[in-house]
Amino acid sequence: MHKRALGAAAVTGVAALALSACGGSSPTTPSNTGGAGTSKAAATTTGTPETPSGTAAPVRDANVDLVIWTDADRSKAVQKYADQFAAENGITVKVQISTDTRAQFKDATKVGKGPDVIVGAHDWLGELVQNSTVAPVNLSADVAAKFLPSAIAATKFNGQSYGVPYAVENIGLMYNKDLVPNPPKTMDELVSVGQKLVKEGKAKQVMSQFVSKVGNAYFAYPYLAAFADGGIFGTKPNGDYDPNKLIVNSAGSVKGGDVLAELGKQKVLSTNVDDTNQDAIFDSKAAPFMISGPWSVAKAKAAGINYGIAPLPSLSGGGAMKPFLGVQMFYVSSKAKNATLAQEFVTNYIPRKDVQLALFEVGKRPPALKEAYDEVAATDPDVKAWYEAGVDGKPMPNIPAMNSVWGPFGQATADIISGKAGAKERLDAAAKEIAANIAKG
């Protein structure tokens, strides 16, 4: 009998180890001390965002009038204006930090314990509408006109608007000014400059870009979109993405695939670069170029890199590489317990310039409100550069069919870059798999 007990103890030991490890990987949450200056109107609320324990979903506080879920980065800025909103209307508002808002919102809403408002990316929209977890948000035409048109377009699905945007992000070309004084305009120029630096021993490789063994559709898309009719989905007459018009293996997309294959052969792109080492390669000066987004700036700054930001280069035979635009926005839950207050907060507070500026300060992404963008761009060259790098970009598809694309398309580009398969045949295979997945979904 005692041996059985030992066995059970061993299994629980292993489980406990796994659990403690799980707790150990919890993300950093903002310290409460830093929030002292931001919560002037804290009389009616707790004043500091509620942090979850570990990676578990936050538990909805049943006693407040408005519950907002956001990630840790944005929580303080949201908290400040939530407090103001609370004081103005004589109510209580709680901002809770969710480590994985998309999944936790879906699960909590299913059982009636979701928040009233969430902060998230626009490409969740198709899935949220499909599951009827978000409600339309009706901005008046003159308020909507104050935003960047691409940002407003991203908040729409089937012509209906589902939220208010506050930031736009996209990838661009980061370069090390100490090694490369002027950013290259074309990919050929980039490669020759980079290879020269490698030959001179000033760098170890030409460029750092997130590819990984399973591929990354978001980073590979600009290569395809540089060519006419290249990309992932065609569009309907009204400009919406059409899930029935799959163009991942169109003539233009295959040309983009050929470029990926060529760059893979030249070791400019490698499946051994992924999210874990992409920044380190650029920040250790091993590569003079990196294709990345605003999230990489803080690390480059901390590493003391004299970086510059430029639009993505153009490809020979095609045009400029066009990145996807990602729009950050506020959604209102369709099962909101406090729908009126949620609508009021999202339609009346988020379009304010000071709110957009505060959210800019924590995320450093170009604000979606034109007025706020103009003010920031006048003083912050980085923001202007990111915005200009994304001028030609199109919003990431927010149709549910896009969920069927990420995996197969990403893997196809990884296989093309690693030389496992030719561009044409591999993209054909990916198109077949994606179409089958869409039909199944």
Place this chain on the structure above:
Amino acid sequence: MTKPIALAIKWVLIIATLAGILWIAAKLAAAGNVTAVVIAGLVGMGILAVYATRRAVPLKYLVPGLIFMALFQLFPVLYTANLSLTNYGDGHLNTKEQSISDIIAQSVREVPNTPRYKMSVATKEGDSVTTGDLVLLLTKPDGSTFVGDKTGLKPLDAAGVEKTPVGKITKAPGYSILNARQVNARKDLQSLAVPTSDGGGVKPVGLSEAFEGKSSVSYDAKADRLTDTSTQPPTVYEPRDARWVNTADASQSFPQGWKEGIGLSNYTRILTDDTIRSGFIKIFIWNVVFAVVSVLSTFLLGMLIALLFNDPRLRGKAIYRSLLILPYALPGFVTALVWKGMFNQDYGIINQTLGLSIDWLGTDFGAKAAILITNLWLGFPYMFIVCTGALQSIPQDVREAATIDGANAFRTLRSIIMPLLLVAVGPLLLASFAFNFNNFGLIYLLTKGGPFSGVDTSIGSSDLLITYAYRLAFSGTAPNYGFAAAVSVVIFLLVALMSIPGFRRTKALEEVN
């Protein structure tokens, strides 16, 4: 003397348990789950019958275990099996009625060229603010004021009306205006639309604005059809495969579908879909190989080190032992990520120090080898600990007897130490096998199941059944809980079949004792 006290404690515990069940039943009743309430009631009566009487002594010991087994083992299995008979998944989470009302509600668009009203929510003076009929006090951009309720829009006499600079009415004779919290408490506000002459309705946005909207979709209950009038000619949608599909063009449908029973379709899909079937067999074989090799490799290495450290001639054993336990003491999740970095083809320390260029994580064989190596590192200290413990419990005199009988070291190991050791660690090896069979964390952190072949990226070459099911249910192309549940049931059956001989063997080991 002690008997009345024991009796009192017994009854307090019984009543406390019954009160707990009553509380749960009340919650379940509030949620409207009749079956669950009945079951809770039966459990309560069962507990009373078993513990309040002097009969059924064995049951007194077994009931708690049985209840927990039903709750945490039986219920999840049945629930999963039940789910596997549905199409539950993204786009099919709600009921059909809900999909109809959602589609209609979300088709509401602002009528072009209509004004935005400034709005206050009020009730007629004298009516209760919590239950009285709601009225909207509206101000057009030109300053004219209106009052709207569910019958329609009427002009509001400007006399005595007070407004904010932007035009929101703050006071109107005959009406009591609700504050933010009172408005928020009125859930019926969401369904209020003041009818207008063109068939639309004035609907509130938040606390202080209203717009004139019109729904373009209508539902015909008799024909079970949805009609969208926003297109010319109107589009008609019919229910097909738990979705609203355009009758003229089957590729067009509303994204909001509903959940429905689909019988055994999920199971037939596992059996008939070629990629799934061949992939399933491939994953299953690798799953067994992974678990067996992991257990044997970690056990052999752990046992060899334990034997070495059991030698009385070795000095500084405490230090070595502590060092060897380190890989086990560090969180496995961190270690797995470190190993992932070390296996990187270009930048990893393994290829760099050995001068190799093996694509560890990008090839079928490389990924499997990398996983087994990492698991050996993670798992051997555990085996080392249990073997050390077991070895120290083997009496010295048995070994001495073997030596006296002329057995050499290897013979002693094979015939004396191993059998005694296996009695102790045999069940642990089985437990380790079961753990590794479902070792989700390692695979997910190291390879995410990859690399994936070109034919089908839903099946990776280092996938275990558990990572495969997880990808189907939560992170794949379109989360499909129903299908993932069917896969889980099949995995459950496979594991159950495999554990039968395992349990038999455990019994055999115990009989040695």
